[in-house]
Amino acid sequence: MSTLTEAPPPLAPEAPEPKPPKRTGRFTPYWLLLPGILWLLVFFALPMIYQASTSVQTGSLEEGYKVTWHFATYWDALSAYWPQFVRSVLYAGTATILCLLLGYPLAYLIAFRAGRWRNLIMILVIAPFFTSFLIRTLAWKTILADGGPVVGALNTLHVLDVTNWLGMTAGDRVLATPLAVVCGLTYNFLPFMILPLYTSLERIDGRLHEAAGDLYARPSTTFRKVTFPLSMPGVVSGTLLTFIPAAGDYVNADLLGSTDTRMVGNVIQTQFLRVLDYPTAAALSFILMAAILLMVTLYIRRSGTEDLV
Amino acid sequence: MEQYEPDRLSAAQRAAMRRSLTNGRASLTRRSLLRASAGGALAVGGLGTLSACGIPAAGKSQGGVSAEDHSAKEKTVNFSNWTEYMDVDDSGKHHPTLDQFARRTGIKVKYTEDINDNNEFFGKIKPQLAAGQDTGRDLIVLTDWLAARLIRLGWAQKLDPSNLPHAYANLSAQFRSPDWDPGRAYSYVWQGISTVIAYNKKALDGVEVTSISDLLDNPKLKGRVGFLSEMRDSIGMTLLDMGKDPADFTADDYDAAIARLQKAVDKGQIRRFTGNDYTSDLTSGDFAACVAWAGDVVQLKADSPDIDFLIPDSGYVTSTDNLLIPNKARHKTNAERLIDFYYEPKAAAELAAYINYVCPVDGVKAELEKIDEDAANNPLIIPDKAMAAKSHAFRSLSSKEETEFEAKFAKLTGA
Numbered sequence: 001m002s003t004l005t006e007a008p009p010p011l012a013p014e015a016p017e018p019k020p021p022k023r024t025g026r027f028t029p030y031w032l033l034l035p036g037i038l039w040l041l042v043f044f045a046l047p048m049i050y051q052a053s054t055s056v057q058t059g060s061l062e063e064g065y066k067v068t069w070h071f072a073t074y075w076d077a078l079s080a081y082w083p084q085f086v087r088s089v090l091y092a093g094t095a096t097i098l099c100l101l102l103g104y105p106l107a108y109l110i111a112f113r114a115g116r117w118r119n120l121i122m123i124l125v126i127a128p129f130f131t132s133f134l135i136r137t138l139a140w141k142t143i144l145a146d147g148g149p150v151v152g153a154l155n156t157l158h159v160l161d162v163t164n165w166l167g168m169t170a171g172d173r174v175l176a177t178p179l180a181v182v183c184g185l186t187y188n189f190l191p192f193m194i195l196p197l198y199t200s201l202e203r204i205d206g207r208l209h210e211a212a213g214d215l216y217a218r219p220s221t222t223f224r225k226v227t228f229p230l231s232m233p234g235v236v237s238g239t240l241l242t243f244i245p246a247a248g249d250y251v252n253a254d255l256l257g258s259t260d261t262r263m264v265g266n267v268i269q270t271q272f273l274r275v276l277d278y279p280t281a282a283a284l285s286f287i288l289m290a291a292i293l294l295m296v297t298l299y300i301r302r303s304g305t306e307d308l309v
Numbered sequence: 310m311e312q313y314e315p316d317r318l319s320a321a322q323r324a325a326m327r328r329s330l331t332n333g334r335a336s337l338t339r340r341s342l343l344r345a346s347a348g349g350a351l352a353v354g355g356l357g358t359l360s361a362c363g364i365p366a367a368g369k370s371q372g373g374v375s376a377e378d379h380s381a382k383e384k385t386v387n388f389s390n391w392t393e394y395m396d397v398d399d400s401g402k403h404h405p406t407l408d409q410f411a412r413r414t415g416i417k418v419k420y421t422e423d424i425n426d427n428n429e430f431f432g433k434i435k436p437q438l439a440a441g442q443d444t445g446r447d448l449i450v451l452t453d454w455l456a457a458r459l460i461r462l463g464w465a466q467k468l469d470p471s472n473l474p475h476a477y478a479n480l481s482a483q484f485r486s487p488d489w490d491p492g493r494a495y496s497y498v499w500q501g502i503s504t505v506i507a508y509n510k511k512a513l514d515g516v517e518v519t520s521i522s523d524l525l526d527n528p529k530l531k532g533r534v535g536f537l538s539e540m541r542d543s544i545g546m547t548l549l550d551m552g553k554d555p556a557d558f559t560a561d562d563y564d565a566a567i568a569r570l571q572k573a574v575d576k577g578q579i580r581r582f583t584g585n586d587y588t589s590d591l592t593s594g595d596f597a598a599c600v601a602w603a604g605d606v607v608q609l610k611a612d613s614p615d616i617d618f619l620i621p622d623s624g625y626v627t628s629t630d631n632l633l634i635p636n637k638a639r640h641k642t643n644a645e646r647l648i649d650f651y652y653e654p655k656a657a658a659e660l661a662a663y664i665n666y667v668c669p670v671d672g673v674k675a676e677l678e679k680i681d682e683d684a685a686n687n688p689l690i691i692p693d694k695a696m697a698a699k700s701h702a703f704r705s706l707s708s709k710e711e712t713e714f715e716a717k718f719a720k721l722t723g724a
Contacts, residue, residue, distance in 0.1 A: 060709070061462070146533075176532070259582065273432065275719055276715070277712065
């Protein structure tokens, strides 16, 4: 502390006037932006233009495809495949809500109660990512097999009667039903919900909880008035990170579902690779993008969150 | 990739899983996922630029477009094949038959297993072939309908018979003259694929299955029947069951077959349409019976006593995977010599002993008996007379039919 009392050493007389920081080139920020911009241009903007062009073309593989501004493709695609669109939104929405219900308590536990187990639990949440997405989904086929213990237990507990009534299952099996697809989506996207929730919960100052207690708030009131509102950025980004990829997913519907659970991703894949109807596939991709963009915009407006984590 | 696999699975399940992930004719791959959803968000400006990106018509040229043949100077050949479609030694690094070929001819084979899915591979090579460029591959293996499409588009080169004496002499009669390549001017068979009915005895629990009709109608099998997402296999088997010939059917016959399957889908008889992943459904018993590829069944059967197969009285569908030389390949002669090598009975027997598909080479039985007696007597590998008599090919489709039929089949399978 004695150094504080000492007079600052006199400036060396030959030291020049301190110059203002040297102005770096006017274009430096643009140079820094360049890699990102190029990346977006080559891998996002160009494919997007190509895709938009494809969606208004007509033709065949032999004759080639020409841009004929055939916008009817959009309407045709929508009227033929609207059930798959509705289904995608429904399944992705259900999976997102399930992810939130499962993910919030876990994120809360990790952020506030886990203590020295915190890192271990975090690793357990992330660990499934070390294996392939497909392997994990295929594993669910073994877990939910008709003769397996899970389905047996659900039957004994009459859970399947309830899901049958809800139209989520048919008969005494889980695989190849909407329930299996929603479960698969929930499982595969759960970490995308937990991680942002955890980040925003972990940031909450513990003293706010103490303050709430000092003001005679019950724990439930504290949660309602303090914790939950402060975790909203996590809730919003978590639901977005879950809903958007889930709505476009086709792996779960393909492996765990049946003919009546096909989602819009499956339709796009089939049209693009099997039927070779490139315009319809491109139009469907655009409709899906537009629909998601619209829903997300409305959602963000409503939830009024300025900063997403 | 062996070390990443869970070891609690049996060898057959592992193989099935690996196939369904990497080798499926209709399997899902990360790449197809990316391609299918290519397009992330909405940001389009300058509609004018859109018109500039039409897809050019496929170049039509009879006999394909050859490049200068560098075979004599460059003693090499680039061979692209499906995964697990070649014999491998115990170390897993060498392919004995390819090594033999290299020793004998001095031609080094650059062997790449980069074909995972017909549709996806077509998407991969289409841009180069459409633009009249070299794909970097001298020899590729494609299932017959895609081979037919390439020939139709003029993207495959005509083979020189003088380089193919063994192939010409030893190709089995049943594969000699498909309607899409009469006299095998452009292609030779790599392996044949039989589509049969596979079943799980335990899951069937005494229910008798003898035909596709049993699969579609027997109420005891409700929700436990699988069909293949490969249109020609599922429709072909159904057409046979309805007394029609897949080699010669009309659009009305096709619609009738679709309607027959649709009825089964509507009443919940068919659980789902699968790619190679049916193998896991069958071993777990979720499928009591399904339409299946015989090559898989040979492997599953070896591992699980419950799995077996049957050939319906109405017959079965045979398809082929074919060797083709794409346009502009640099080493055409070398590729032809490699094709010919695999039509020598000894090399064919060594391959057949390893990969369990239908061997297209006559005179291979004697050679195969020396290596593996069981395989030599397996009608799924070397078809006997009775088996060959029931075999039916699916006729080739025009481009318009193909799109129309695939669209109808897609609707049947849910999208």
